Amino acid sequence: MIDIDFTSHKKTHIMKIKWFIAFLLFIPLTNISVIFAGNETIEGYIFDGEKGVPDLIIEVSGKDKTFKTNRKGHFKIRGVSTEKDTIFVKITNDSVMEIPLLGANHITIRITEANIVVQYRERPKAVKSSYGGTIITREALERTGETNLLKAIALQAPGVQYIQGNLLIRGIKSFSLSNFPLYIINGGGATNVSFLTVMEVDSVEILKDASTSLFGSRGGNGVVIINLRDASRGMLEYVVD
Numbered sequence: 001m002i003d004i005d006f007t008s009h010k011k012t013h014i015m016k017i018k019w020f021i022a023f024l025l026f027i028p029l030t031n032i033s034v035i036f037a038g039n040e041t042i043e044g045y046i047f048d049g050e051k052g053v054p055d056l057i058i059e060v061s062g063k064d065k066t067f068k069t070n071r072k073g074h075f076k077i078r079g080v081s082t083e084k085d086t087i088f089v090k091i092t093n094d095s096v097m098e099i100p101l102l103g104a105n106h107i108t109i110r111i112t113e114a115n116i117v118v119q120y121r122e123r124p125k126a127v128k129s130s131y132g133g134t135i136i137t138r139e140a141l142e143r144t145g146e147t148n149l150l151k152a153i154a155l156q157a158p159g160v161q162y163i164q165g166n167l168l169i170r171g172i173k174s175f176s177l178s179n180f181p182l183y184i185i186n187g188g189g190a191t192n193v194s195f196l197t198v199m200e201v202d203s204v205e206i207l208k209d210a211s212t213s214l215f216g217s218r219g220g221n222g223v224v225i226i227n228l229r230d231a232s233r234g235m236l237e238y239v240v241d
Contacts (some may be wrong), residue, residue, distance in 0.1 A: 005011075043076040043107045044107040046089065053111070057090040081217075086216045089117075103187050118189065133207040134158070134227070141198045149196040149204075153224070157206045165194050169208055169222030172225035182215055189218070193226065202227045 046053045052073020058064050060080055068076045077087070082101045089097045089109065099107070099118055108119045136156045146152040154162035160170040166180045173179055183190045205225040212219035 002230055018141045030059075036188075039078075040080055040082045040105060041076065042080050042087065042101055042107070043074070044109065046073045046075070046111070048111045048158060059088045059089070059090075061086040069231070075143075080145045084214065098218065099187070099214070100215045100216075100218060102189060103130045104185065105200055133205045133213045133223075136204045136206070138203060138229075139196065139199050140205070141201065144198075147197050148194075148199055149201060149226075150194065152198050153204055153206070159208075167222075167224060169206065169224070170220075181220055182218045182223050184215075184223060184225045186228050196226070196228075199214070200228055 006171075011102060040125075046069050048058055048110065052069070052071070053068055054073060056073075056075075057066050058075055058077065059145070060077060062085070063079075067077050069073055080101070082105050083103050086098055086100045089099065091097055096109045097109075097116060099109070101107070101239065109116045134157055136153065136221045138157050141149070141152040144152045144155040146155065150165070150167055151162050154160050154167060159169070161171075169181045171179070183193045185193065185196075204227070207219065207223040207225065212223050215223050
């Protein structure tokens with residue numbers, strides 16, 4: 001006859017539970033979200049004019065699996081990090097579009113004869129944390145005496161130039177492609193920020209180096225992250241020529 005000590009097994013399970021609880025209590029609350037990173041869902045539509053585009057291949061940065069749009073142009077991808085991941089849409093055999101998710105969980109891509117418009121239907125949270133770039137406060141921008149935001153940034157950020165109503169962060173690298181940076185306003189990508197004034201801004205962050213890799217090839221000319229005082233004016237669209 002074999003005696004089984006259920007008490008010792010019970011103690012073992014209790015100890016494991018205690019250790020697990022202690023582990024959770026040890027983790028700062030601000031870091032708990034890291035455990036669940038990569039378990040989000042991104043979905044959206046791809047249109048050519050007014051019609052959905054079926055069977056377009058979509059890939060996610062760092063993942064081997066590919067996805068396709070359905071007959072209505074809709075796609076849905078689970079297991080992503082909307083803050084860190086980038087999706088790649090194969091428009092044609094020779095054309096792949098790179099789209100950083102920027103915290104959004106629903107995007108619409110519209111293909112036209114002139115360009116491709118990416119719209120973030122649900123506004124992502126304003127970017128408040130530093131990416132390791134140069135941060136310029138509104139007070140510093142006001143001290144320049146300029147009301148135009150881009151001119152004020154150029155006066156405060158070392159090495160940044162104001163030219164043709166835009167900014168140059170990494171100088172002129174190409175004579176055929178755009179040399180202007182990617183603008184992020186309250187978490188959404190934008191192509192035109194010339195309408196903004198210094199008084200509308202809470203802070204600006206300029207990214208030049210390795211930190212721009214988070215935004216893919218769109219950040220190759222640098223990134224300007226703009227946090228508005230009125231978050232309701234966040235831009236939810238950028239245009240790919």
